[in-house]
Amino acid sequence: MLNIILFGPPGAGKGTQSEKIIAEFNLYHISTGNILREEVKQQTPLGLAAKAIMDAGKLVSDDIILGMVENVIQKNKDTAKGFIFDGFPRTIPQADGLMQLLQKMGLSLSGVISLTVDEPELIQRLLKRAQDSGRSDDTEEVIKKRQEVYRNETAPLLTYYENKKLLHSVNGMGAIDEIYTSIRQILKKL
Numbered sequence: 001m002l003n004i005i006l007f008g009p010p011g012a013g014k015g016t017q018s019e020k021i022i023a024e025f026n027l028y029h030i031s032t033g034n035i036l037r038e039e040v041k042q043q044t045p046l047g048l049a050a051k052a053i054m055d056a057g058k059l060v061s062d063d064i065i066l067g068m069v070e071n072v073i074q075k076n077k078d079t080a081k082g083f084i085f086d087g088f089p090r091t092i093p094q095a096d097g098l099m100q101l102l103q104k105m106g107l108s109l110s111g112v113i114s115l116t117v118d119e120p121e122l123i124q125r126l127l128k129r130a131q132d133s134g135r136s137d138d139t140e141e142v143i144k145k146r147q148e149v150y151r152n153e154t155a156p157l158l159t160y161y162e163n164k165k166l167l168h169s170v171n172g173m174g175a176i177d178e179i180y181t182s183i184r185q186i187l188k189k190l
C-alpha cells in the first residue's frame with residue numbers, strides 16, 4: 001500500500017496536487033478539511049461544534065480529528081490501494097496518533113511530500129481563492145490566523161518527519177504540472 005501525507009501550509013496547493021495524485025495512483029483521499037466542511041453542511045453535532053473553530057482559523061481538537069480519520073481508514077483499508085492524507089496531521093499529537101493508528105491496523109506510512117511556498121505567495125493565493133471559493137474561512141483576517149497556526153503548530157512536523165527519514169520536499173512555487181512532475185518522481189520511488 002502507498003500511504004502518503006501531502007504536507008504544506010494553507011494555500012500550498014495540496015488540494016490541487018491531491019487530485020492529480022489520486023487520478024494516477026488511485027489512492028483514497030482523506031482530507032480532514034473536506035470531511036469537516038461536509039459535517040458543517042449536514043449540520044451534524046460535529047459540524048455544529050467545528051464551525052466556529054474553523055471560521056476562526058483555529059484547529060479542531062486532536063481527539064475529534066483522530067477519531068474521524070480512524071473511521072475512514074477502518075472503512076476503506078481492505079479495498080483501498082493506499083491513502084493520501086491532505087491537511088492532516090496538523091499537530092505532533094495528530095502525527096503520533098496517526099503512527100499508532102496505522103501500526104494498529106498493520107499499515108505504515110510510505111512518505112511525506114512537503115510543498116514549500118513562501119508566505120506572501122500563500123496569502124496572495126488564498127485571497128484570490130476567496131473570491132470564488134465561498135469558504136467562510138477565506139477572509140484576510142482568518143487567512144493570516146491560519147498561517148500563524150500553521151507556523152506554530154504544524155510546521156514542527158517537518159522536523160518530526162525529517163527525523164523519521166520520511167520527508168521529501170518539493171518546491172510548490174512553479175506551474176501546477178511542473179510541481180506534479182516532481183511529486184510523481186518521488187512517489188514512483190516510494
Ligand code: AMP
Binds near residue numbers: 032055057059061094
Ligand atoms: P483545510 O481545508 O485543510 O484548510 O481545513 C479547514 C479548517 O478545518 C482548518 O482551518 C481547521 O479549522 C479545520 N481542520 C482541518 N483539518 C484539521 C486537522 N487535521 N486538525 C485540526 N483542524 C483541522
